[in-house]
Amino acid sequence: MRAGVPTGQRRLARLMRDALPYAGLVAVVVFFSLASDFFFNLRNFERLVTDSATLMLVAFGMTLVILLGEIDLSVGAVVALLAVILAQIMDAGFSWPLAVLAVLGLGFAIGLLNGVVTVLGDIPSFIVTLGMMAIATGLSFVFTGAISIAIMNEPFLMLFYDARFLGLPVPLWITGAAFTAILVFMMRTVPGRELFAVGANPGAARLSGVPLRRRKITVFAIMGVLVAMAAILSAARLGSGAPASVPALTLDAIAAVIIGGASLFGGRASLVRTLMGAALIAVLNNGMVLMNVNIDAQYLVKGVIILIAVVLERLASGART
Amino acid sequence: MLFALNNITKRFPGVLALDGVQLDLRAGEVHAVMGENGAGKSTLMKIAAGLFRPDAGEILRDGQPISFAGPADAKAAGIHSVFQELTILPNRTVAENLLIGREPTRAGGFWLDKAAMRAEAQAILDRLGIKLDPDQSAGTLSTGQRQMVEIARACAQDPKVLILDEPTSSLGRAEEELLFALVRRLRGDNVGILYITHRMSEVFLLSDRITVLRDGRYVLTGDTATLDRPALIRAMVGRDVAETRHGVDAGALPVALDARGLTRAPAVHGVDLTLHAGEVLGIAGLMGAGRTEIARLLAGIDRPDAGEMTLFDAPYAPRGIGDALARGVAYVSEDRKGLGLVLPLSVADNIALPSLGRLARHGVVAPGRIREFASEWMGKLGVKAANGEVAVETLSGGNQQKVSLAKWLAILPKVILLDEPTRGVDVGAKAEIYALIRQMAADGTAVLAISSELPELMQISDRIAVVAHGRIAGIVPTAGATEESLLDLAFQEGNAA
Numbered sequence: 001m002r003a004g005v006p007t008g009q010r011r012l013a014r015l016m017r018d019a020l021p022y023a024g025l026v027a028v029v030v031f032f033s034l035a036s037d038f039f040f041n042l043r044n045f046e047r048l049v050t051d052s053a054t055l056m057l058v059a060f061g062m063t064l065v066i067l068l069g070e071i072d073l074s075v076g077a078v079v080a081l082l083a084v085i086l087a088q089i090m091d092a093g094f095s096w097p098l099a100v101l102a103v104l105g106l107g108f109a110i111g112l113l114n115g116v117v118t119v120l121g122d123i124p125s126f127i128v129t130l131g132m133m134a135i136a137t138g139l140s141f142v143f144t145g146a147i148s149i150a151i152m153n154e155p156f157l158m159l160f161y162d163a164r165f166l167g168l169p170v171p172l173w174i175t176g177a178a179f180t181a182i183l184v185f186m187m188r189t190v191p192g193r194e195l196f197a198v199g200a201n202p203g204a205a206r207l208s209g210v211p212l213r214r215r216k217i218t219v220f221a222i223m224g225v226l227v228a229m230a231a232i233l234s235a236a237r238l239g240s241g242a243p244a245s246v247p248a249l250t251l252d253a254i255a256a257v258i259i260g261g262a263s264l265f266g267g268r269a270s271l272v273r274t275l276m277g278a279a280l281i282a283v284l285n286n287g288m289v290l291m292n293v294n295i296d297a298q299y300l301v302k303g304v305i306i307l308i309a310v311v312l313e314r315l316a317s318g319a320r321t
Numbered sequence: 322m323l324f325a326l327n328n329i330t331k332r333f334p335g336v337l338a339l340d341g342v343q344l345d346l347r348a349g350e351v352h353a354v355m356g357e358n359g360a361g362k363s364t365l366m367k368i369a370a371g372l373f374r375p376d377a378g379e380i381l382r383d384g385q386p387i388s389f390a391g392p393a394d395a396k397a398a399g400i401h402s403v404f405q406e407l408t409i410l411p412n413r414t415v416a417e418n419l420l421i422g423r424e425p426t427r428a429g430g431f432w433l434d435k436a437a438m439r440a441e442a443q444a445i446l447d448r449l450g451i452k453l454d455p456d457q458s459a460g461t462l463s464t465g466q467r468q469m470v471e472i473a474r475a476c477a478q479d480p481k482v483l484i485l486d487e488p489t490s491s492l493g494r495a496e497e498e499l500l501f502a503l504v505r506r507l508r509g510d511n512v513g514i515l516y517i518t519h520r521m522s523e524v525f526l527l528s529d530r531i532t533v534l535r536d537g538r539y540v541l542t543g544d545t546a547t548l549d550r551p552a553l554i555r556a557m558v559g560r561d562v563a564e565t566r567h568g569v570d571a572g573a574l575p576v577a578l579d580a581r582g583l584t585r586a587p588a589v590h591g592v593d594l595t596l597h598a599g600e601v602l603g604i605a606g607l608m609g610a611g612r613t614e615i616a617r618l619l620a621g622i623d624r625p626d627a628g629e630m631t632l633f634d635a636p637y638a639p640r641g642i643g644d645a646l647a648r649g650v651a652y653v654s655e656d657r658k659g660l661g662l663v664l665p666l667s668v669a670d671n672i673a674l675p676s677l678g679r680l681a682r683h684g685v686v687a688p689g690r691i692r693e694f695a696s697e698w699m700g701k702l703g704v705k706a707a708n709g710e711v712a713v714e715t716l717s718g719g720n721q722q723k724v725s726l727a728k729w730l731a732i733l734p735k736v737i738l739l740d741e742p743t744r745g746v747d748v749g750a751k752a753e754i755y756a757l758i759r760q761m762a763a764d765g766t767a768v769l770a771i772s773s774e775l776p777e778l779m780q781i782s783d784r785i786a787v788v789a790h791g792r793i794a795g796i797v798p799t800a801g802a803t804e805e806s807l808l809d810l811a812f813q814e815g816n817a818a
Contacts, residue, residue, distance in 0.1 A: 200663045
């Protein structure tokens with residue numbers, strides 16, 4: 001049997017892997033609808049969508065990063081740090097647009113730094129972003145003295161949490177716009193298409209004239225901007241900036257991509273399935289809170305789902321190395 | 322008889338690597354094993370060392386049948402080997418590498434005895450006359466020095482049979498002399514030595530007997546004293562010569578790519594090469610002669626230490642592959658799976674990969690455009706696949722190679738460098754690829770084709786350049802070339818040039 005030709009077993013695993021985010025989403029929605037009186041109603045769904053915007057944005061970026069065979073462990077810590085900075089800028093009396101622009105610029109710079117150190121230092125992004133995670137966490141504690149900084153700027157809170165446009169919440173519009181932009185980038189632009197080749201076989205991509213380093217740095221920079229957007233929505237939702245404000249975000253974002261059937265070795269990822277994976281995680285988070293499941297048990301459930309997704313991915317890709 | 326391999330057959334998927342081969346080794350002799358690339362020498366040696374298990378045949382040690390479940394069994398039987406792929410641990414010291422697996426210990430085998438280890442390693446190095454510091458980290462050694470550590474490790478284990486696979490390929494002159502002295506000393510100690518080399522001079526200098534293999538078959542065994550160079554080359558080649566010969570008059574064609582004094586240590590030394598638009602220039606040479614390294618310089622993948630190139634009479638000094646591609650120079654790697662294709666991606670994505678920029682309108686590539694483009698080129702090259710959306714990894718070797726060629730022809734190159742264009746391709750697809758290569762030249766492309774198969778080069782090339790030891794040993798028109806004459810050039814001695 002030649003490697004690459006799917007056997008019956010592998011074909012089944014492949015089918016299950018690709019169906020997992022959809023089937024899982026349907027399963028948890030049905031489960032919570034039956035198990036909780038508070039789950040299946042429009043108000044809860046709206047809150048779910050608004051609350052999950054942060055996760056969505058970060059998971060989209062993580063899809064690109066994982067497609068390259070890289071990882072970004074710093075996202076949760078950087079979201080918290082940028083939210084702190086955002087709150088402090090407004091606290092110092094500056095206008096919200098200035099604060100938002102500053103945070104977007106800072107997010108871009110942090111992503112760029114992650115990318116440049118990974119590429120030019122030839123260091124695994126695993127290590128680089130682990131360092132960035134520690135730095136961002138440390139800085140957010142230093143800046144705040146470990147207390148949360150309230151955001152009093154009403155227009156900001158209004159716009160990025162409560163406001164509606166054409167009847168839909170603004171965070172949903174922002175998430176939708178980011179999704180569309182990244183989907184077009186991945187599927188329809190030259191650098192986007194090249195990412196698949198870079199992730200699956202960097203050697204062949206290089207010989208095909210793909211500038212590997214530039215592509216990697218670009219992806220980390222995009223990730224940085226998405227992290228900044230996530231920080232803005234997260235700060236508006238919580239009404240404050242605080243260190244360690246989103247403890248599960250990094251894990252949830254990686255989980256969403258993995259449930260979406262991406263390969264951690266690179267070369268395989270789907271933005272649509274990441275969206276489904278992130279929705280699955282968001283519903284789980286929402287439903288378990290509604291049912292008063294304690295936070296440790298929530299981690300356990302998510303952990304099991306991630307392991308199932310990873311095992312299916314390995315079975316589906318067979319002995320390919 | 323010290324050691325004998327009888328009737329050994331070994332089959333790999335799709336290839337019969339060894340077909341009833343025999344070899345016998347006496348105590349106290351140096352026995353050279355010779356043959357062209359792919360003749361089966363290395364496979365046979367790996368069977369002798371217990372790395373591969375033969376599908377059929379018997380192995381005799383001191384006349385007793387023996388079988389090896391792994392290299393440890395062979396070592397237990399006194400058979401030690403040094404292969405081209407070095408197994409030195411770069412983060413360990415010379416001493417640790419020399420004594421790996423049998424480190425001296427104290428306190429009941431729990432603690433390593435560093436002092437004893439150092440002393441023992443020093444003793445081994447002194448005994449063999451190798452000047453190395455046992456405490457030096459192996460990662461800081463030159464390739465030649467690592468080779469010597471590897472050889473020392475094998476010698477230190479008191480071998481009865483020693484297998485040396487191309488031991489001099491990375492050694493300098495002084496190290497070579499040291500190795501020859503070592504081999505003679507071991508012979509004096511009644512060790513049997515199996516010696517594989519591509520260097521004819523070493524064979525006549527060192528060996529007592531020679532066995533020649535060809536295409537996985539046994540050809541002959543003879544005393545070195547009774548054999549001469551032409552006889553050996555005849556034995557190694559000895560097959561039908563291809564009928565068709567091409568031979569456009571290169572002098573009448575415009576010069577496409579011209580290289581003068583191209584050098585990149587350690588593999589390429591002062592290469593002069595002229596490639597004309599509309600010709601196929603074949604590159605012959607033994608494994609490790611520097612063929613791929615020359616192509617990589619022309620393709621802008623590596624940068625030369627010295628030398629100059631022109632492309633259509635304009636200076637050509639690519640700073641990277643991107644530069645070369647932009648100038649219309651494409652390189653099709655010999656390593657199809659590692660560097661050529663992105664196996665899990667679709668045929669269409671693979672074909673379009675280097676052409677994406679050209680297919681984009683305002684930065685956006687429509688998937689339909691990629692599909693169309695790919696199916697056009699799949700048609701031109703006769704790629705057999707259900708459609709462009711199937712993963713390349715599901716295709717046969719021949720079809721994968723056609724995808725690889727399609728991918729590069731699709732950028733409409735002016736110069737195309739083909740490295741082993743038919744590796745892993747079955748006979749039928751080979752003929753189709755030969756026709757494609759001739760078509761490229763007929764269309765005015767300058768084609769450079771590297772191949773380890775001489776009949777293949779004779780069939781596709783107008784001229785053949787033979788590379789030996791990183792130099793061009795000669796360039797001959799295919800019409801006047803014979804396999805014997807080409808092989809004679811390929812075996813030219815490095816330091817004679």
